[in-house]
Amino acid sequence: MSATITLPGFADPVGEAQATFRAVLDAMSRPGSLHRTGARLDAPPPLAAATAAVLLTLVDNETPLWLDPAADAARDWLAFHCGAVIVAAPDKAAFAVALSPVELGSLAVGSHEAPEDAATLIVQVAALGSGVGYRLAGPGLREPTLFAADGLPADFVQRWQRNHALYPCGVDLILCAGTTLAALPRSVSIEEA
């Protein structure tokens, strides 16, 4: 196992994890806003720097992680630096990493008694701030705002509406591209712009 870890984690584990946590918090509070993180991180392929930084910050041995088979090359790195338990069944995971579209309903969506048990899905996309436009509305947004992402599935809006309808249950989404991240919490409603 140890022979395949080739890259370090955060150079300054406390400071960089705090900065990334703040970026995720701000992104969740203002859906669709763009934040930068992980610029100093040497991320293991195929993960982007932002994806790797979010995982280092949020995932530990108490949060089961589901990993997209396409991201398998980063498995040992995640196991070593996060101490994460990597699970095979998506519905058992607290965090999930996807490089390609996954069905939101295959993840844990929580229950009305414990909506916090829902999973957080971290999706790595080609670009944020350009590409297909979406109109976001909901808590954290004074008025509907435009948000653009390149690399989400063509039927993303329909998929999201099914997830949003489950509120207060449902999956939260963190989108990462390069060193940029944005978040779409389950409370936000999305239309095509």
Added chain:
Amino acid sequence: MPDTLPLDQPHAARQKWMAVLARAQADMLGERLGDPPAYRVLRGPETGLVMVRGRTGGGGAPFNLGEMTATRCTIRTDDGFVGHAYIAGRNERLAELAALADALLQDPVRRPVLLAEVIEPLAQAQQAQREAVAAKAAATRVQFFAMQNMRS
């Protein structure tokens, strides 16, 4: 104790050198390693607490004795060997040197030389130290059974 580990375990040799490295003096180890090849630190050296557990009661149930300070480090040499070190205390330099030595010892080309020139002398020094302490303690040992022998 590392000395009592069964030798048929596949990792016994590595466990032995890691135990010796963890107890080494940083200066001595640095001196003996000389000029090491280039490497990259993967994690640490970072200090934290580990729970020391013992056994208690007739059934040997686990018992948390207390926490102790430990420092760990992981490095990767440029030729691809990953070395780990966990040491007691907060000597970060020793943790890094021990991790480096662990990585170098996994290289079959370097291992015989390092075992002879680094691990063996360190192990002997540690053994001598243990024996010196044991001898000092033995000098003041009280022979309780001496009284019984005197009466009989």
